[in-house]
Structure formats: C-alpha cells, structure tokens
Amino acid sequence: MLRIADFKKSYNQHPVLAVPSLELGAGIHWIKGVNGSGKSTLLKAIAGIIDFSGDILLDNVSIRQQPVDYRKKVNFAEAEPVFPEFLTGREMIRLFATAKQAPAGQEVPYLESMQMQSYLDQPLGSYSSGMLKKLSLVLAFTGTPRLILLDEPLITLDTASLDILYNWIRERYTAQGTSFLLSSHQPIEQDALVVNSVLLTADKTVKQLAG
Numbered sequence: 616m617l618r619i620a621d622f623k624k625s626y627n628q629h630p631v632l633a634v635p636s637l638e639l640g641a642g643i644h645w646i647k648g649v650n651g652s653g654k655s656t657l658l659k660a661i662a663g664i665i666d667f668s669g670d671i672l673l674d675n676v677s678i679r680q681q682p683v684d685y686r687k688k689v690n691f692a693e694a695e696p697v698f699p700e701f702l703t704g705r706e707m708i709r710l711f712a713t714a715k716q717a718p719a720g721q722e723v724p725y726l727e728s729m730q731m732q733s734y735l736d737q738p739l740g741s742y743s744s745g746m747l748k749k750l751s752l753v754l755a756f757t758g759t760p761r762l763i764l765l766d767e768p769l770i771t772l773d774t775a776s777l778d779i780l781y782n783w784i785r786e787r788y789t790a791q792g793t794s795f796l797l798s799s800h801q802p803i804e805q806d807a808l809v810v811n812s813v814l815l816t817a818d819k820t821v822k823q824l825a826g
C-alpha cells in the first residue's frame with residue numbers, strides 16, 4: 616500500500632529524519648516515537664504538504680511522478696488543526712466535500728455520532744480545541760481516500776469521542792479497505808483496533824514492530 620524509499624528530511628540543513636526503506640501493507644498502522652522524533656514530519660511528507668528528498672508511493676502511484684493522482688489518494692488531519700475563523704463548520708465540510716468529490720451526505724453519520732450538529736453553523740473562531748479536533752477528523756474521513764493520516768488523533772478528545780473514533784476507523788477499514796496511519800504518545804487500545812507499529816527511534820531512523 617505505502618512504500619517509502621530513500622526518504623530524507625532536513626530543516627535549515629539540519630537532518631531530522633531518514634527512512635531508507637519502509638513498506639506498509641493495507642491496515643491500521645501506528646507511528647510511535649518520543650517528542651521531536653519526527654512523527655508529524657513523516658505524516659506531513661506522506662500527505663504531500665512538505666518537501667523532502669526520496670520518494671513515497673501509494674498503491675504504486677509516486678508523489679514525485681504523479682503528484683495530483685497521489686494526493687487524491689490521501690487525507691490528513693493535523694495534530695492541532697487551524698481553520699479560517701470566519702467560516703462555519705458546515706461551510707468547511709462543504710468545501711472539503713466538493714474538493715474531495717465526496718458522496719452526498721457522507722458526513723451525516725459522522726456528525727451525528729459525535730453530536731456535532733448543535734454547533735455546526737457557528738463560526739470556527741468560537742470552537743473549543745476538542746470541537747476543532749472533531750471537525751478535522753470528519754474532514755479526514757471525507758471522500759474516498761486510500762489512506763487516512765491522523766496526527767495525534769487522541770489529543771483533546773474525551774473518552775466517549777475516542778470510542779466513536781475507534782468505531783469510525785474500524786468501520787472504514789472493514790467496509791472500504793481504507794488504511795490508516797496514526798501517531799500518538801498514548802497507547803492506542805489494542806483491543807479496539809488491530810494495529811501494526813512503526814517506531815521512530817532516537818537516531819532518527821525507523822523500526823517496524825509487531826503489534
């Protein structure tokens with residue numbers, strides 16, 4: 616599903632991450648690593664929103680050779696999402712649904728399960744961090760991506776919302792075969808999600824772990 620080759624990323628000539636080779640099959644994958652180990656950097660590179668050297672392929676589509684086709688296959692939710700404050704949640708969802716050519720009404724079950732309807736028409740500047748996080752997750756599930764990247768999906772979510780998110784992930788993977796790459800400091804419930812793990816180590820390289 617995902618193949619990374621000769622990946623290197625530096626900020627201001629300072630190397631922060633190197634991934635000589637990594638292959639992940641279809642599934643739910645969890646990136647582990649301490650603060651600063653490069654989790655967000657790796658996810659942003661896979662999302663196609665930061666530059667890097669090397670190549671990343673999704674279902675054999677290369678971000679270098681076919682950048683538009685590649686980006687259609689991947690959705691990304693940032694760790695701490697920032698949206699235009701003057702738009703409402705509903706407008707933001709409409710924007711994403713159009714851009715991602717989402718099936719009509721796709722967002723409804725997501726909004727209902729997280730009980731978001733009551734504030735959907737309020738401007739995003741009035742949202743709490745948890746409300747913004749839920750919106751960013753709904754947006755990440757919009758359309759029909761092959762891979763959904765969720766950077767720190769657990770932060771700012773309450774326990775009930777966390778269980779709902781686990782259900783979304785499980786259902787999407789089972790029903791549509793959508794793969795997931797999640798990053799977290801907290802252990803993800805092994806019972807709730809069958810996950811494979813990738814560890815970003817202190818020497819700025821990666822190791823694949825079982826379970």
Ligand SMILES: Nc1ncnc2c1ncn2[C@@H]1O[C@H](COP(=O)(O)OP(=O)(O)OP(=O)(O)O)[C@@H](O)[C@H]1O
Nearest residue numbers: 626627631648649650651652653654655656657694
């Ligand atoms: N825009 C940037 N400019 C310069 N350095 C950066 C930038 N973004 C990240 N870094 C550096 O790259 C390294 C990896 O950061 P990254 O945010 O990817 O780690 P992380 O594992 O996601 O961390 P955290 O768990 O704290 O979110 C860190 O040393 C960080 O200081």
